[in-house]
Amino acid sequence: MNPRTFPLLATIAIFLVAYAICSAQYPTIFSTRVAGNLLTDNAYLGIVAVGMTLVILSGGIDLSVGSVIAFSGVFIAVMLRDSGLHPVVVFALLLMITTLFGAAMGGLIDILAMPPFIVTLAGMFLARGVAYMLTIDSVPIDHAVYDFLQGAYYLMPGKGRLTFIGVLMLLTVLAGMIVAHRTRFGASVFALGGGIATARLMGVKVRRTTVLIYAFSGFMSGLAGIVFSIYTGSGYPLAAVGTELTAIAAVVIGGTLLSGGAGYMFGTLVGVLTMGLIQTYIIFDGTLSSWWTKIVIGVLLLSFILLQKALVHLSTRRQGAV
Amino acid sequence: MLLTIRSLTKSFPGTKALDGVNFDLVAGEVHALLGENGAGKSTLIKCLTGAYRRDAGEIRLDGRAISPGSTSEAQDLGIGTVYQEVNLLANLTVAQNLTFGREPRRFGLVDGRAQKRAAEEMLQGYGLNIDVGRDLGSYSVAIQQIIAIARAVEVSGKVLILDEPTASLDAAEVAMLFDVVRRLRDRGLGIVFVSHFLDQVFALCDRLTVLRNGQHVVTERTDGLDRLALIHHMLGRELEAVETQGHAEGAGVQKPEMLRFDGMGRAGVIEPFDLKVRRGEVIGFAGLLGSGRTESAELLFGLRRARTGSARDTDGPLTIDTPQAAIAAGFGFAPEDRKTEGIVADLSIRENIILALQARRGWARRLPRAEQDRLAAQYIESLDIRTSDAEKPIGELSGGNQQKVVLARWLAMNPRFLILDEPTRGIDVGAHAEILKLIGRLTEDGMSVLIISSELDELVVAADRIIVVRDRRHVRELTGADLTADTILAAIAADDSPDESSGKNPVAIAAADAPKTAKEVR
Known part of the structure; x- marks a missing residue:
């Protein structure tokens, strides 16, 4: 068994056990309704976490994603209100903007040899600021296409609704899995996470790869912004504050090494669903404060970091022993 | 061709x-x-x-x-x-590493099975039978x-x-x-x-x-x-022309013993060795790179913890298990790789000089600025450090002057036992001679110095006693008339059987019999 898969297996096991416990206590949790809602409610988080996974796999971090989601919502709402463009055109424009924004951050990180933390922190303030410039109010979105997208779902057996945004999230994860694990670009991302000097020695085009990684994350943030606007039906500059941290937590709980170089895109989906499940349980319970979500997530995060430390320790020791 | x-x-x-x-x-x-x-x-x-x-x-x-x-x-x-x-x-997996950048692809995606096959083919003829998927x-x-x-x-x-x-x-x-x-x-x-x-x-x-x-x-x-x-x-024999006497007469004079290390060793690093250090003496460690000469010094200074052995001075036993303990015992160590281990390139000459002294006082008891300036000025003058200003970043100095600053740092601590690993590496000939002269002056004041060097003639000029290290063992000790580059060369090049002339136990003889041998030779 490859020790690399341990965190992924642990993540899946924890999710299954948690789901079993929750279902035992509230049998209705084990239903397609809850499953459908789990996907719908966490669609934007799942999408943004796919981008974040790639960034973290490369050994970086992207703090701008929450602000970019807020900017996206505001941009869409304002454009639809003021310009009269068709939503599809607005979506395309938005995705172009957020992708270029990510690419620019990636370029700065590589050209200036700056830590991703600082560059994307600046990006975080910038995107939030621009969102405020567009409007300081919550702008409702009212458009026939939005009504259609919000109402589009497939009725699963058991009356669970598999919504458009839920399916979009699953497709995004699938795309992320292919990019990360089945392309040369993905191999370069893992190589960067393993060590930039070595990666360069092996022929990785570091600048190009770095730009593409953050462009990918920017694109996913934009897509998450679209999904978030469909989910909430509005654009608000104060939306999605702290989402970048939730996404990082989902990625780490999903078994990806925070220092980069090891992890699975699929794990991120499980991480997102685990966090969503905790939320659902608390809603079902009704008496627990929602802050328990944060506490459980904190404990989970800590235990995953410890697990990863132990695995790294184990593998280096074995390396020395053979 | x-x-x-x-x-x-x-x-x-x-x-x-x-x-x-x-x-x-x-x-x-x-x-x-x-x-x-x-x-x-x-x-x-x-x-x-x-x-x-x-x-x-x-x-x-x-x-x-x-x-x-x-x-x-x-x-x-x-x-x-x-x-x-x-x-x-x-x-990454073995297969990924082997095929990196040239992965076999199908429909634009990496074909994992073909990748493994290609990797296995590449490894053919290397006598490896491993799972390339790990x-x-x-x-x-x-x-x-x-x-x-x-x-x-x-x-x-x-x-x-x-x-x-x-x-x-x-x-x-x-x-x-x-x-x-x-x-x-x-x-x-x-x-x-x-x-x-x-x-x-x-x-x-x-x-x-x-x-x-x-x-x-x-x-x-x-x-x-x-x-x-x-x-x-x-x-090499760069210093061949330099006269190789000067210390010969000093070796005969019985200086009082100051420090004594018994059976210092660590498996896989260096076999146990004994070492006696006399007051005002210069000891040389000779040997090739990787022979264990630097490791021996690191053991003495507590940079690596010795698994066996003990240290004592005239007052009683010493515990040297960390560099801090060594510094407290009055030891100093100027490492070989000055650029990464010795200097802090962005700090000024003054700050580099007071670094160790300040560390010993603890950061809470800051060395007064006037005292810092006085120390810096004193060593810039006495070691002839060529600089326009004590506030210049040390990274801007030449190699020889950087080395002098590192020396000054340890001299400011007033150590009794100073270890210098390759003190003249990468510095020009003039500075080279100055540093050797300086070592001579220090020992006159009663400091004991241990020099590790690849340059045999430098050792011959500077040291009263030379210990030859080979294959992680202290194999010979040379004093008096044996202190020539040729005998050192012969000792380094000798094959693995214990050297007959140095008796049954070449390790133990290193320190214990030295003065006697020296006298007999004379």
Whole structure:
């Protein structure tokens, strides 16, 4: 068994056990309704976490994603209100903007040899600021296409609704899995996470790869912004504050090494669903404060970091022993 | 001729790392590149692999002039390199590492099965039977090394440079690696082998080239060469003209014993050794790179914890298990690699000088600024540190002056026992002589000094007593009339059987019998 898969297996096991416990206590949790809602409610988080996974796999971090989601919502709402463009055109424009924004951050990180933390922190303030410039109010979105997208779902057996945004999230994860694990670009991302000097020695085009990684994350943030606007039906500059941290937590709980170089895109989906499940349980319970979500997530995060430390320790020791 | 290098020159600020070096490589040979630290081996290799741009000279591969600007360009030309470490990515599978950048694809996606097949094919002929689907990091360093070679051969295919590939391998693994290298040689590759293990060089290599201080010394066939001559080439005799007396009379004078180390040792690092240090004495450690000379000093200073042995001074036992304890006991240590271990390049000369003193006081009790200025001024004057100003960042000084600042730092602590690892490495001849003179002055004031050096003549000039370290053992102690470069060379080059002249136990004799031997010799 490859020790690399341990965190992924642990993540899946924890999710299954948690789901079993929750279902035992509230049998209705084990239903397609809850499953459908789990996907719908966490669609934007799942999408943004796919981008974040790639960034973290490369050994970086992207703090701008929450602000970019807020900017996206505001941009869409304002454009639809003021310009009269068709939503599809607005979506395309938005995705172009957020992708270029990510690419620019990636370029700065590589050209200036700056830590991703600082560059994307600046990006975080910038995107939030621009969102405020567009409007300081919550702008409702009212458009026939939005009504259609919000109402589009497939009725699963058991009356669970598999919504458009839920399916979009699953497709995004699938795309992320292919990019990360089945392309040369993905191999370069893992190589960067393993060590930039070595990666360069092996022929990785570091600048190009770095730009593409953050462009990918920017694109996913934009897509998450679209999904978030469909989910909430509005654009608000104060939306999605702290989402970048939730996404990082989902990625780490999903078994990806925070220092980069090891992890699975699929794990991120499980991480997102685990966090969503905790939320659902608390809603079902009704008496627990929602802050328990944060506490459980904190404990989970800590235990995953410890697990990863132990695995790294184990593998280096074995390396020395053979 | 596969590879020809003519009058290759490369300078760095303050030093000429390569000075008109010539080097030839024939297809189907293993050619050793030898030299002590700073001889220019790695600079030569970096010029060859495109990591450095040469200043002058010519490199021809298959008769064509080449000028690689990057590692990947050198690879495409046919020059592949395997370093001691940092070659491949431990977090990827063996197959991913082997096929990286040229993964077989189907419909634009990496084809995992074809990737594994390709990797297995690449490993054929290397005598490895491993699962290529596992992470590279789960295999031993030796196997990783062979995988790195397989990749380098695959992507380059003409010249293979092995830079200290055996440094962290055990004997069986070295044999395995050598098999692979010989097979590649028979396939017609030109292989450059860099190592400081002479046994390995003799066992594996057809020819060897020795560099010293950035210059080409000699290229010869290994089978016609004896060890003594080779070591002679490597260590050199720059100071031959310097008079080699001066300390001979001092050695006879019985100085009082100050420190005593019994049975200091650590498995795999250095065999247990005894050492007596007398007041005002200069002891030299001689030996080749990797012989255990630096490790011995690190044990004495607590940089590495000794597993066996004890230390004591005239007042009683000492516990030296950390550098802090050593400093508290009045020891000082100026490490070999001044750039990474000795100086803090961005701090000023003054700050560098007071660093150790301040550390001993603790950060809460700041050394008064006036006192700092006084110390800096005092040492800049007494050590003749050439600078416009005590506030200049030390990184802007020349190598020799940096070394003096490092010395000043320890002198400010007023140590009784100062260890200097290669104190004259990479500094010019003038500063060299000054530092040796300075060491002489210090011992007159009663300080004891331990010098580790590759330059035998420097040791002969400076030391009262020289201990020869070989293969992680203290094998001989030389004093009095034995203190000549030739006897040191002979002791370093002697083969592994214990030296008859030094009795049954060459380790124990090192310190204990020394004064007697010295007297008898006189």
